[in-house]
Amino acid sequence: MEEHRKRPGRTPAPAGRTSRPRQAEVARLAGVSQATVSLVLSPKPDAKGRVISEETRLRVLEAARSLGYVPDPAARRLAAARNNLLGVFSFTATFPTEVQHSYYPFLVGVECEAAALGYDLVLFTGSSSGGAGAAGPDALSRVRLADGCLFLGRHTPRAELKRLVEDGFPVVHLGRREELEGLAWVGADYVEATREVISNLAGLGHRRIVLVREDDDAPASADRQRGFLEGLEAAGLASGPTAVFRSADPQRDLTPERLRAWVGEGVTAFVAEETDTGAAWRGLLSAVGETGLDCPGEVSLALLGNPPADLAGEPEPTGFDIPRPQLGAAAVRLLAALVAGEEAREPLVSCVFRPGLTAGPPRARA
Amino acid sequence: MEEHRKRPGRTPAPAGRTSRPRQAEVARLAGVSQATVSLVLSPKPDAKGRVISEETRLRVLEAARSLGYVPDPAARRLAAARNNLLGVFSFTATFPTEVQHSYYPFLVGVECEAAALGYDLVLFTGSSSGGAGAAGPDALSRVRLADGCLFLGRHTPRAELKRLVEDGFPVVHLGRREELEGLAWVGADYVEATREVISNLAGLGHRRIVLVREDDDAPASADRQRGFLEGLEAAGLASGPTAVFRSADPQRDLTPERLRAWVGEGVTAFVAEETDTGAAWRGLLSAVGETGLDCPGEVSLALLGNPPADLAGEPEPTGFDIPRPQLGAAAVRLLAALVAGEEAREPLVSCVFRPGLTAGPPRARA
DNA sequence: CGCATTACGTAATACGCATTAACGAGCGTC
DNA sequence: GACGCTCGTTAATGCGTATTACGTAATGCG
Incomplete structure (x- = not known):
C-alpha cells in the first residue's frame, strides 16, 4: 500500500519535487517550527493574546507561497477543523x-x-x-x-x-x-405559486380546472395539489372529485376520449405538475394534440414548473418558473x-409566475 | 473550535451515544486490538501470510455491525496518504x-x-x-x-x-x-473528422468547398483547417486562396452578396467550424437564409462539430459529433x-460522422 | 523432546495538522 | 539582581486509521 508513497519514511522532504509540501517543509524554509506555520496559516479570529509577530508571519506566508503549500483537507478535518x-x-x-x-x-x-x-x-x-x-x-x-x-x-x-x-x-x-x-x-413555495396560477386562470374566466399529476407522494407533488385546491377555493370555484387526475402513467391514461369528456363537462383549463420526466405535461400535450383542440383558444394549459429541455421548441407554457439557481x-x-455552528433557517424560495402562451380566456359556452 | 467535538478528551467512549463508534470501541467489544479491527475491516486482496482467523474475523464483524461502525473517511485518507x-x-x-x-x-x-x-x-x-x-x-x-x-x-x-x-x-x-x-x-481528432466530412462532400460530387472559420488561433480551429485542406487534397480538389474564409465576426462579414459571389464562382458546399458561440455556423445559416438558397438542394452545408443548443430546433446539420463525454x-x-504514477497516454478521441440533413449532391451545373 | 515453522495477534508508529502547556527572552520594578 | 510579566515560539500530544515489526502459542519434523 506504500508503493505509491513518494516520501520515504520520516524524512521531511528529501526527493522534494514529487510530493505536495507539508507544513514541516514550510517551517524549515521559514526557519520556524511546524506549530508556528499552523498558527500563521489558520486564521484564528479570537487570537487571544498569543499572536505571531508580523515579521515571522510574513516570512511564513512567503515560504508557503513559494512552495505552493496547500493544507491537506483530510488532516485538517481529522484535527477537528474545517477544510473549506x-x-x-x-x-x-x-x-x-x-x-x-x-x-x-x-x-x-x-x-x-x-x-x-x-x-x-x-x-x-x-x-x-x-x-x-x-x-x-x-x-x-x-x-x-x-x-x-x-x-x-x-x-x-x-x-x-x-x-x-x-x-x-x-x-x-x-x-x-x-x-x-x-x-x-x-x-x-409550490403552494403559493400554484395558487397564483389558478388565481390567474380564474381571473381569465375559467370555472372548471383539472390538475393532472403523477402517482407520487413526493412533497413537491403534494404541495402543488394543495396549492391547486386552495387556489380553487380562493377563487370560489368548486373542486369536485374529478378536479384532480392522478395517474401513474399520464401518457397512457390521459386519452383523447378522457379529455373530450372533460371538455364536454365544461372543463376549460388543465394544469400539470412538473416532474423529472415531465410525464404529466407530456401526456396533457399529446392528448390535446390528438384531439385537435386549439390550445390557447379552446383549452388553456398551464405547467406548474419548467418544461423539460427537449420541449424547448414548443410554445412557452403558462405557469411558473422554479428558481433553481x-x-x-x-x-x-x-x-x-x-x-459555522449557527442555528440558521432559510425561508421557502418563491417561484416566479410565467405568463406564457398556453392560457387565455375560455371560449364562451355554447 | 472544539465545540462540535462530542468526545471529551482521550477517553474512548464515555458519553457513548452522541458520537460514532471508533475502531477502538469495536475492538473493545470484540475483545481484540484496534489493529485487528483495521485488518478485518480493510479488504486487503494481497493478504500475504498475515491473516486473521475466521473466528475472530466474524466476532469483529459482528461487533462492528452491532455498533453501527463506519470508518472515518478523513482518517482513512490521512493514513493512506492520498485522498481519492x-x-x-x-x-x-x-x-x-x-x-x-x-x-x-x-x-x-x-x-x-x-x-x-x-x-x-x-x-x-x-x-x-x-x-x-x-x-x-x-x-x-x-x-x-x-x-x-x-x-x-x-x-x-x-x-x-x-x-x-x-x-x-x-x-x-x-x-x-x-x-x-x-x-x-x-x-x-478534428483533423481526421474534418477530412471525413470533406471526403463525404466530395463523394457527393462537390468540387468547390469553402471553410468558414473564426479568427482564433486555438488548436481546435487550426486542426479543422488542416483537416479541411488535407481533405481537399485527398479528394483531388484545388484549394485556392479563397477556400478558407476567416473572419473575426462571421455574422457581420458573411454577407448574402459574398455568398452569391461564391455560388456564382461554382462553390456548392460550405463548412463552418464549431466554436463556443457558434458564430461561424450562425453566419453561414443566416446568409443562406437571406439569399433564399435552398439548403440541401442548391448549397450543401456542414458543421464541424455540434450545433449550439439554441439551434436544436433547426434541421440536423451534416458534420460530426464531438464525443464530449x-x-x-x-x-x-x-x-x-x-x-498512480503510471506513464500513460491517451490517444486522440475520434469524432463521429453525422449524416445530417444539410448536405446532398450538388445541383447539376448550368 | 528440541528446535524450526507457522498461524494469529498486538504494540508501536506514521499520516498532516491544530491545539496547548511550557519555555526562553526581553523588560521593568522595587 | 531576584522577581514578576508579557510576548513569541516551540515541544508535545491527539484526531482515527493503516501498516509494519514483533511476540507468543500452536504445530511440524526428525
Missing part, C-alpha cells in the same frame, strides 16, 4: 446523460454561492454507477470528508441520512423534507451557516 | 448561466469515469477566493489539495500551470495543448494513471 469543502451528494448521477432530470440548474446556484462564501465543492460520485463507494453504508459516510453536505434527489436512504443528522454532521436537503426530525432543507444558493447559505 | 480526490479547474464558472459554452457535456463523462475509478471530484472555481491561498496567482495552487487536477478552458495561465507540471503534480488539460512541455492532455472520461483515465 462542501459536499454535494446526489443519488442519481449528478450529470445524467438524459437531459431530463438534471441537477444542473441547481448547481449553477450552488457553485456560485459556494464560491462567494469561499468554499470549494466536492462532488461525491459513484452513488449510482457503483464505483467508489459502491453500495453499502459507507457510500454515504464518505461525505464526512467535507465540512458539510448538500443532498439532491428525492430518494435519499432515510437511515443513512438520519445517522448523519444525529451525529451532528451539517446536512442540507434540497427539496422539502420534513419527515426526518432535524433535517435542514430548502424548498420552493436561487434554491441552490439558498441551500449553500444554509449549509454554510450550519457548518 | 480529482480536481476540476475551470477559468470561467463551471456551470455558466448561458447555455452556450458550457462544460456540462464534458462533465458527464468526467463524473461517470471518476465514479468508475473510485474518485470523487473537487470543483475549483477560478474566481473563488476560499481556502488557504488568497486570490491571484495562488488561486491555482489550491488544486494541490487533490491528488491530481483536470483543467478546462483554453485560457489557462501558462506560468502557474507550468509550475504545477514541473513539480510533478498530475495535471491533464482537456483540449490539445502542446506548447507546454510535459503537459498531459486529451483532445478530439468520452473526452471527459478519457481525461479522467489519463489523470488517474498519472496519479
Whole structure:
C-alpha cells in the first residue's frame, strides 16, 4: 500500500519535487517550527493574546507561497477543523446523460454561492454507477470528508441520512423534507405559486380546472395539489372529485376520449405538475394534440414548473418558473451557516409566475 | 473550535451515544486490538501470510455491525496518504448561466469515469477566493489539495500551470495543448473528422468547398483547417486562396452578396467550424437564409462539430459529433494513471460522422 | 523432546495538522 | 539582581486509521 508513497519514511522532504509540501517543509524554509506555520496559516479570529509577530508571519506566508503549500483537507478535518469543502451528494448521477432530470440548474446556484462564501465543492460520485463507494453504508459516510453536505434527489436512504443528522454532521436537503426530525432543507413555495396560477386562470374566466399529476407522494407533488385546491377555493370555484387526475402513467391514461369528456363537462383549463420526466405535461400535450383542440383558444394549459429541455421548441407554457439557481444558493447559505455552528433557517424560495402562451380566456359556452 | 467535538478528551467512549463508534470501541467489544479491527475491516486482496482467523474475523464483524461502525473517511485518507480526490479547474464558472459554452457535456463523462475509478471530484472555481491561498496567482495552487487536477478552458495561465507540471503534480488539460512541455492532455481528432466530412462532400460530387472559420488561433480551429485542406487534397480538389474564409465576426462579414459571389464562382458546399458561440455556423445559416438558397438542394452545408443548443430546433446539420463525454472520461483515465504514477497516454478521441440533413449532391451545373 | 515453522495477534508508529502547556527572552520594578 | 510579566515560539500530544515489526502459542519434523 506504500508503493505509491513518494516520501520515504520520516524524512521531511528529501526527493522534494514529487510530493505536495507539508507544513514541516514550510517551517524549515521559514526557519520556524511546524506549530508556528499552523498558527500563521489558520486564521484564528479570537487570537487571544498569543499572536505571531508580523515579521515571522510574513516570512511564513512567503515560504508557503513559494512552495505552493496547500493544507491537506483530510488532516485538517481529522484535527477537528474545517477544510473549506462542501459536499454535494446526489443519488442519481449528478450529470445524467438524459437531459431530463438534471441537477444542473441547481448547481449553477450552488457553485456560485459556494464560491462567494469561499468554499470549494466536492462532488461525491459513484452513488449510482457503483464505483467508489459502491453500495453499502459507507457510500454515504464518505461525505464526512467535507465540512458539510448538500443532498439532491428525492430518494435519499432515510437511515443513512438520519445517522448523519444525529451525529451532528451539517446536512442540507434540497427539496422539502420534513419527515426526518432535524433535517435542514430548502424548498420552493409550490403552494403559493400554484395558487397564483389558478388565481390567474380564474381571473381569465375559467370555472372548471383539472390538475393532472403523477402517482407520487413526493412533497413537491403534494404541495402543488394543495396549492391547486386552495387556489380553487380562493377563487370560489368548486373542486369536485374529478378536479384532480392522478395517474401513474399520464401518457397512457390521459386519452383523447378522457379529455373530450372533460371538455364536454365544461372543463376549460388543465394544469400539470412538473416532474423529472415531465410525464404529466407530456401526456396533457399529446392528448390535446390528438384531439385537435386549439390550445390557447379552446383549452388553456398551464405547467406548474419548467418544461423539460427537449420541449424547448414548443410554445412557452403558462405557469411558473422554479428558481433553481436561487434554491441552490439558498441551500449553500444554509449549509454554510450550519457548518459555522449557527442555528440558521432559510425561508421557502418563491417561484416566479410565467405568463406564457398556453392560457387565455375560455371560449364562451355554447 | 472544539465545540462540535462530542468526545471529551482521550477517553474512548464515555458519553457513548452522541458520537460514532471508533475502531477502538469495536475492538473493545470484540475483545481484540484496534489493529485487528483495521485488518478485518480493510479488504486487503494481497493478504500475504498475515491473516486473521475466521473466528475472530466474524466476532469483529459482528461487533462492528452491532455498533453501527463506519470508518472515518478523513482518517482513512490521512493514513493512506492520498485522498481519492480529482480536481476540476475551470477559468470561467463551471456551470455558466448561458447555455452556450458550457462544460456540462464534458462533465458527464468526467463524473461517470471518476465514479468508475473510485474518485470523487473537487470543483475549483477560478474566481473563488476560499481556502488557504488568497486570490491571484495562488488561486491555482489550491488544486494541490487533490491528488491530481483536470483543467478546462483554453485560457489557462501558462506560468502557474507550468509550475504545477514541473513539480510533478498530475495535471491533464482537456483540449490539445502542446506548447507546454510535459503537459498531459486529451483532445478530439478534428483533423481526421474534418477530412471525413470533406471526403463525404466530395463523394457527393462537390468540387468547390469553402471553410468558414473564426479568427482564433486555438488548436481546435487550426486542426479543422488542416483537416479541411488535407481533405481537399485527398479528394483531388484545388484549394485556392479563397477556400478558407476567416473572419473575426462571421455574422457581420458573411454577407448574402459574398455568398452569391461564391455560388456564382461554382462553390456548392460550405463548412463552418464549431466554436463556443457558434458564430461561424450562425453566419453561414443566416446568409443562406437571406439569399433564399435552398439548403440541401442548391448549397450543401456542414458543421464541424455540434450545433449550439439554441439551434436544436433547426434541421440536423451534416458534420460530426464531438464525443464530449468520452473526452471527459478519457481525461479522467489519463489523470488517474498519472496519479498512480503510471506513464500513460491517451490517444486522440475520434469524432463521429453525422449524416445530417444539410448536405446532398450538388445541383447539376448550368 | 528440541528446535524450526507457522498461524494469529498486538504494540508501536506514521499520516498532516491544530491545539496547548511550557519555555526562553526581553523588560521593568522595587 | 531576584522577581514578576508579557510576548513569541516551540515541544508535545491527539484526531482515527493503516501498516509494519514483533511476540507468543500452536504445530511440524526428525
